Amino acid sequence: MEENTIKVGNYVIIQRQNYTKLQKMKENCTVTLGKDVIDIDAVLGHRYDETFRMVLKSGTKRTYMLEEVSQLTLTNNTQVEESGIDNRDIIDDGKSQTLSKSEIENLRDRALSSGDIVQKLVENSRTFNSKTEYSQEKYLKKKEKKYFEYIQVRKPSIRLLAQMFYRQDPNKTLGIRLDDLSQLLTYANVHSDGHYLLYDSGTSGLVAASILNSIGHDTRGHLVHMHPGNECQKSALQAMHFPDEQQRRCINVNLYSVLRCYHQNDIPELTTETDTAKRKQTEEDTQQRKKPTWQYENERACRILREQVDGLIIVAKEHPVNVTKELIAFLKGDRCVVVFSLVREPLQDLYFHLKERTDFVSINLSSNFMRSYQVLPERTHPEVSMNFGGYILTAYKLIKLTC
Structure with missing residues (x-):
């Protein structure tokens, strides 16, 4: 049991979807994933391979703490009404999304799930329904990856380290x-x-x-x-x-x-x-x-x-x-x-x-x-x-x- 318990001085692999990062555990430990700063002190004393949810710290932006979740349930509730035939008439001028950057950040501040945030982005996109089915699928995967709020703490292995x-x-x-x-x-x-x-x-x-x-x-x-x-x-x-x-x-x-x-x-x-x-x-x-x-x-x-x-x-x-x-x-x-x-x-x-x-x-x-x-x-x-x-x-x- 002690070998599977995370302690100060141990190395862990922080995994967020397909992204992995090696981290040595210490007191008041934080890890940076992209632009997100995560306080991972909460994983000390837990077992490897447990899953945690990123919760935004009050009064901060993109700084998170972790809370343990007993079960990870991912449901894609994004509604796709229609798809286009091709993308030739879609112009990437940066104006297709009607939500501003601050409004999107507010969605994250309200601790909405990644599925809910992606649904809001789809609803406020002028070009989403004009994209082909394949382009819509790529768009959804990209946004779900960006706003994914769960991480898993894994024990280092040769396979994980090599990859x-x-x-x-x-x-x-x-x-x-x-x-x-x-x-x-x-x-x-x-x-x-x-x-x-x-x-x-x-x-x-x-x-x-x-x-x-x-x-x-x-x-x-x-x-x-x-x-x-x-x-x-x-x-x-x-x-x-x-x-x-x-x-x-x-x-x-x-x-x-x-x-x-x-x-x-x-x-x-x-x-x-x-x-x-x-x-x-x-x-x-x-x-x-x-x-x-x-x-x-x-x-x-x-x-x-x-x-x-x-x-x-x-x-x-x-x-x-x-x-x-x-x-x-x-x-x-x-x-x-x-x-x-x-x-x-x-x-x-x-x-x-x-x-x-x-x-x-x-x-x-x-x-x-x-x-x-x-x-x-x-x-x-x-x-x-x-x-x-x-x-x-x-x-x-x-x-x-x-x-």
Whole structure:
């Protein structure tokens, strides 16, 4: 029950129809949706996925508080008397609506439902009945979306985060769509007891959160999350609010720092059991060594790299050849390397590089474009706004046989 209760410090996804926004809960918390400012303190102590109604604060404009509703009932009571044949005679001069802006704002101030406001707009429109049936339907949907007064507070999940990041700005996740993400996890065969190596240079922590979510918390698996900067991107990792035990299974290290540590062999010998038992050390030992956190993380990562990993995933802004050449040495035989890129040409260079090697087979470069369709009565067509997604290269490493 406590896990499903919204508390201060938790991340929530505020959803208003198809619009979603990630928000960290705190005292006196407000969120801005379009031009509306919403005080969301009322959701604290409630369970996720509950629905709230936006109620205008007295003496304010477009500032709302929330009240819980037990059941959401949406009824479209807009009366459409007639429709036109075409829109050729309709002139968009901004004078078709007889209600002024202040009168429309007064409708919202009176706390009318979105259906009632849309009905008033239709009744006072000079051109609505002249529009075609299709144009009328678009108009009604647009206005209902604008004046929709309900929001839902949802618990972050990998699917919701992937869709939200991609809708807001695909560049935040290097163009990874939900179908691309699922293929990365499938090709790398991510499971609970595996050790995985990820190089990520800009997906807001989405790929790392997805892998850690698949590993779980009551397992033996680990994720070595390499990144190029001093700090990794971890918006998605924070939003998922993983348990402490699960978070400790993600080892965040700088690429160059951990490789330097590995090749210098400056790693204390510790057993895997000692490393995974929440790093139980005495205070005397800690004070004696006085090593910074990043150095401990490097040592943990190097111990896993010595044993080699069960899957290698690379999602990089940089050209992937040099990064891949450096990291495939840590991949076990009979395991897969998966590389994602928004453009094809860098992966073509990597494809030919792996072809020249003798330790990789089944090298494949593909783009499984997922086309979304809009299905409506008597018409079906692709979505108007679609992005192409990216390309994925996969290759399997051969097992070295010793005589």
